[in-house]
Amino acid sequence: MKTRLTKFYAWIDERVELEDLVNFMGKKYVPVHRHSIWYYFGGVTLFLFLIQVVTGILLLLYYKSGEELAFESIQFIMSKVQFGWLIRSIHSWAANLFILTAVIHMFSVYFGKAYRKPREITWLTGMLMLFLGMGFGFSGYLLPWNELAFFATKVGTDIAGVLPFVGKPIMVFLRGGEEVTGATLSRFFGFHVAVFPGIFTVLLGIHLVLVQRQGMSEPLGMENPEEAERKTMPFFPNFLLRDLLLWLIVLNLLAILAVFFPWELGKKADPFAPAPAGILPEWYFLFMFQTLKLIPAKLLVVDGEVIGIMLFGIAGLLWMVIPFWDRKSSRGEQNRVVNYIGLFVVGYIILFTILGWVL
């Protein structure tokens, strides 16, 4: 057995020269310090993405897109297909946990200033993947074609339409027409299963290659202590095995959630029914939703919603390009302003998410 494996390895090595890669992996170390725990969230997010790919492909075997088919096909998956309920519930739960772990990962990178030179591209690709993840969530939410999804999509695409000049064409492009109809469902289905996964995979590839090549960032002020005092652990196998153990725990958690809290399907969408009372978007959009609810109808002469949406857009953009305006961190100096901004944003998101639930 051993010799066969060795022979196989030699066969590959002779052709593609694996040696460099193996040497590189063997020399890779992960820093150990009191903030090391945050290193695991990227890996968990990756694992949840893989779960989404697998369960998504499985759902594709039975899902049908279309106004008259979508809701019914999910009903079929939930009630007739063996373990269909499990696959769909895992897909829905993993989607939510994905956003959660991605957001935790993002904030840990933010507060650790790990976006600073030389890791700007890693940060940018990560932020793009987070936005794409929200796009996945938003487009996937519509696919069951239920009441909540219908109105969430109406509101979400209308928000895009609020943008000056480009808004209206974008809205029509997203909806596949003036209104949310079966045409919208077809488009969202295409985005969800083809366009987004394609782009995401490319970004993920760049992100992971950079992480491997540049190694883990260390929080400012903790880097370069005396070489002798520096604690590290080998990436392979020590860190990887810990990663895998955590993945196993997350998989169990997913199974528990899916079994005890199966995802509901709700009522089929009816374009001629009023929006149901108590309608809420997905929790990760809740803070924006709540802000839009509280913003006054008119601020001076401009519609309040336009101001709100533009502010969120600008804030998101500034957040994404932080490596380019936080010069201090790149020089290795502490930048307290960035910390205060980060704390304000975390506080704002938590407060408005809670308000969104209770108000």
Place this chain on the structure above:
Amino acid sequence: MKHDAGGKVQKGKRDFLKYVLGGGLVAWAVSILYPLFAYLKPPKQAEVEVSSVKAGKLSAIEKDSGMIVRFGNKPVILVRSAGGELRAFSATCTHLDCTVQYRKDMGVIWCACHNGKYDLNGKNIAGPPPRPLDEYRVVVQREEVLISKKS
């Protein structure tokens, strides 16, 4: 001197080729991108132009109630006030496109999405809606309630 003139001719030729090739490249890109973008833009569906719809018998519509009526491909809300008066408005909230409903307990037209409120004249009175609802004309002909667009 001779050399300079030759250089000028050379440069003129080079510029000419640059413009031809550059222009060709742009034309080529446009010929590919234009059909792509045109394809992404959904075609205008021939909509059935609706001028009026029947909402049912007057006797079937309770006082102090509201209902959604299909007006072409748009929802319209027909409200009958406690006093028996009939009013119809576009049921599309002017804030972010949700469909509104009549709230008996508050006596207002209400949007569930962002808690917007309109009075029974369609005027936005609370919450985020920036404009009043568009009003439709309601006429009762021989017990039949008809809704039509206000011209």
